[in-house]
Amino acid sequence: AVSDLSGVAGGRIELRGYHGRGDWRALPTALRGGRLHAELSDDLDGAYELRARATDGAGNAGVGYGGVRTLPVRAATRLAGHLLVRARRARPGCKPAKAARCRTVATVRRQAARVARGGQVVLRATATTAAGRPLAGAEIAATLVSADGRETGLPALRTDAAGAVATVLTARRSATVRLRYAGDGRHRASEAAVELRVPAQATIAAGGPAVRAVRQLRRKAARGPWRAVAVAGRVVRFRGRVLGGAVPRAGKLVEVQAHFRGRWRTISAVRSDRRGRWSFRYRFGASPRTATYRMRARVPAEAGYPFAAGTSRPLRVTVPGARR
The missing domain is CATH 2.60.40.10 (Immunoglobulins)
Known part of the structure; x- marks a missing residue:
């Protein structure tokens, strides 16, 4: 057994599938403040057994079982983004033969939008859990990546009570707008992207x-x-x-x-x-x-x-x- 007097000198945390499925796998482990720490990947899905193998300064070794845990620990999230643009579309109820004469201009959502250089477009995003519950107060990072590889970071955005956020973009060059929610202790990270196409x-x-x-x-x-x-x-x-x-x-x-x-x-x-x-x-x-x-x-x-x-x-x- 590990001595309380000499303290923990090293060790590792391991896991394997529940009911003995597979071999024990060592996780990247760090010793901080006399405790072993390891991060569990969000890619793990299912029930897993955990254990810790530790040694003290005197060379004593011990094994402690952490029981069964259902992974991932953090809940999955969903980040969706789109651009709001004005487009011509047929009015509801128009007959197909008269669709060309009864069109109207409406605001529509697009994953990719064509905007003239110098024009403006509204970028809107929503962050929710996989079950659809809005993530209020979540920080969304936005980055413009142009076709020539230039990256421009935008000011951080924070969602409202409905999990939504909106900002106005000025079209200067064609770019991919990458959105990322970094996650927190309870929620996993998620990403989204929209295309801004600026014609020459x-x-x-x-x-x-x-x-x-x-x-x-x-x-x-x-x-x-x-x-x-x-x-x-x-x-x-x-x-x-x-x-x-x-x-x-x-x-x-x-x-x-x-x-x-x-x-x-x-x-x-x-x-x-x-x-x-x-x-x-x-x-x-x-x-x-x-x-x-x-x-x-x-x-x-x-x-x-x-x-x-x-x-x-x-x-x-x-x-x-x-x-x-």
Whole structure:
């Protein structure tokens, strides 16, 4: 037996399945204040026998049985997160044939949301036990992890009486929002994640000797497409810039697209410089009638680039018909 006079000098805590299932397994054990301490993993599930093997300074050894314990000791928890976004949806009761004409805007929950750069979105999370009981006063850690690996910690959040917490995020780059509840002496840790997708932004303009005029629409339609008038048969120089920064050293791939036959089609792919500036030359063929073409720049998503695919505002290029 271990002597009370010499004190505990070392030992280990062991466990095995109840009713002798399996061999005794030693747990990582530490001696603190004359007592043996070991942490039980939350991955253990079921009934287990515990015992402690200790030695004192005189070399005496002893074994103490801790009885049967049902593991895990801490209760399982559930952490759920989502983003609140405004979306168009059909009104309740609308007939399928009229669904397109009776849509309304409502706030919906999404695990992944697309938000314009500079826009804001509400992040909401709830922490409960596996049985659904809310965890009030729980601290939730939130971290933004962008596609280029950059991590940004957010201020710690604390749940209310309903186990819920909410905060407003400003969309700067595409990122995974990781939520974590560290747990406590009675509750296990849990995690959740939501996706914030910020589309890339770019500009497009037309210039060169072949362009006779470039003008913006009237103020009341300032958000509409830009317009340019080009001379048929001569080269038009399209140029623009990838906005938002984070352009790779080798430049960013940009797709120049034209809209015809009912959809956008890529007519060329170019690469910008380190500052995001790009250019492309194109020759419009002659036509007996005046033709208007819609052009745009598309910035595709790439590995390590912290933005989702995005496009520029359309540019309308009018090519006058040949005079008779």
